Structures are given as structure tokens and as C-alpha cells.
Amino acid sequence: MMAGPGKARIVIVVARAENGVIGKDGTLPWRLSSDLKHFRAVTMGKPVIMGRKTFQSIGKPLEGRDNIVVTRNPDFAAEGVIAAASLEEALDVARMKAGAREGGEIAIIGGAEIYAAAMTFTDVIDLTEVHARPDGDTFMPDLDGNVWTETSRQRHAAGPKDSADYSFVRLERSS
Numbered sequence: 414m415m416a417g418p419g420k421a422r423i424v425i426v427v428a429r430a431e432n433g434v435i436g437k438d439g440t441l442p443w444r445l446s447s448d449l450k451h452f453r454a455v456t457m458g459k460p461v462i463m464g465r466k467t468f469q470s471i472g473k474p475l476e477g478r479d480n481i482v483v484t485r486n487p488d489f490a491a492e493g494v495i496a497a498a499s500l501e502e503a504l505d506v507a508r509m510k511a512g513a514r515e516g517g518e519i520a521i522i523g524g525a526e527i528y529a530a531a532m533t534f535t536d537v538i539d540l541t542e543v544h545a546r547p548d549g550d551t552f553m554p555d556l557d558g559n560v561w562t563e564t565s566r567q568r569h570a571a572g573p574k575d576s577a578d579y580s581f582v583r584l585e586r587s588s
């Protein structure tokens with residue numbers, strides 16, 4: 414069945430170290446080629462919502478996805494992205510895009526400020542646990558165990574282009 418506007422599921426996609434770190438100096442404090450492939454696979458074809466700092470960190474629009482960048486700066490413009498003045502505006506745009514696709518989903522891809530604001534209306538968290546404890550300056554907000562239920566977990570040993578072992582974890586909002 415085609416999801417209509419407003420019906421799209423909202424998924425947070427995040428990689429978080431064991432100490433809660435998700436970023437350092439505007440970038441990621443690890444090298445995880447395997448997780449970049451996973452990120453690409455789980456977000457491909459979906460509208461992606463990100464904060465302006467995360468967009469700057471990625472440096473270009475993610476291909477094959479509608480890129481929606483949240484910023485309070487009315488003058489912000491970048492090629493290949495849609496600017497939104499608030500998370501609500503970003504969601505409105507994303508719902509229109511996702512609603513046009515079967516099984517429409519919207520991916521919230523960070524950073525910390527956006528995750529914190531999106532947590533209350535997110536349905537699923539697609540979490541990569543990075544088995545390391547790096548220094549960092551940006552942290553994932555706490556995940557309330559009363560709200561989130563782990564429904565799957567797969568641990569992987571670091572591949573040749575990975576700086577740490579990692580686990581793909583799925584968390585769903587408890588009913």
C-alpha cells in the first residue's frame with residue numbers, strides 16, 4: 414500500500430560510540446567504511462533531514478536522496494539541498510517527498526541538536542554501536558529504556574577499513 418502524506422515512518426540513523434560520542438571537531442571520530450555502506454543502504458531513496466553543521470561536515474548533497482537542511486539562517490542556500498527554517502518545516506517537506514513513494518520513510522541523520530529535537534516523534538532508531546570510546550564534543554541524547562525496545566542486534570568485527578568493531582542495532586518505540 415502506498416503511504417500517504419503524514420504516514421511515513423520516521424527513522425533516526427546514528428552511529429554512537431560506547432561513551433555516547435557521535436562527533437568531534439565537526440566530523441566523525443572514527444573510520445568505519447562498513448558503516449558508511451550501511452548508512453548509504455538504509456537511507457537510499459529516502460528524504461534525509463540534517464542540521465546545517467552535519468550538512469557542512471558531509472560537504473555535499475547525498476546522491477539519490479532528497480536532502481533537507483535545517484538552519485535558522487534565512488540566507489542559507491546550497492546547491493542540491495532544500496533549506497528548512499525549522500524541524501517542523503523539514504518534516505512537512507519530507508512527508509510530501511516520502512508520501513509519493515511506497516512504504517515511505519524519512520531518515521533523520523543528525524547531528525545531536527536534530528536528534529534531540531526529533532526523538533519524541535521518531536518511530537525507529539537505526540543505531541550503529543561503535544565499540545570504542547573516542548574523545549568527542551558531540552553526544553547522542555540518552556535513549557530512555559522505557560521508550561525504546563531493542564528488536565535486533567548484529568555484531569561485526571572491524572573490516573580492513575574500519576577502526577573498531579561495531580554492531581547494527583534496531584530500536585523500536587514500545588507500544
Ligand SMILES: NC(=O)c1ccc[n+]([C@@H]2O[C@H](COP(=O)([O-])OP(=O)(O)OC[C@H]3O[C@@H](n4cnc5c(N)ncnc54)[C@H](OP(=O)(O)O)[C@@H]3O)[C@@H](O)[C@H]2O)c1
Binds near residue numbers: 427440
Ligand atoms: N555519528 C553520527 O551518526 C553523526 C551523525 C550526524 C552528525 N554527526 C556529527 O555531529 C556533529 C554535528 O552535530 P551538531 O549537534 O553540532 O549540529 P547539527 O545538529 O548537525 O546542526 C546544528 C544546526 O542545525 C540548525 N538547527 C538545529 N535545530 C534547529 C531548529 N530547531 N530550527 C532551525 N535550525 C536548527 C542550526 O543551524 P544554523 O546555525 O545554520 O542556524 C544549528 O546550528 C558533527 O561532529 C558531525 O560529524 C555524527
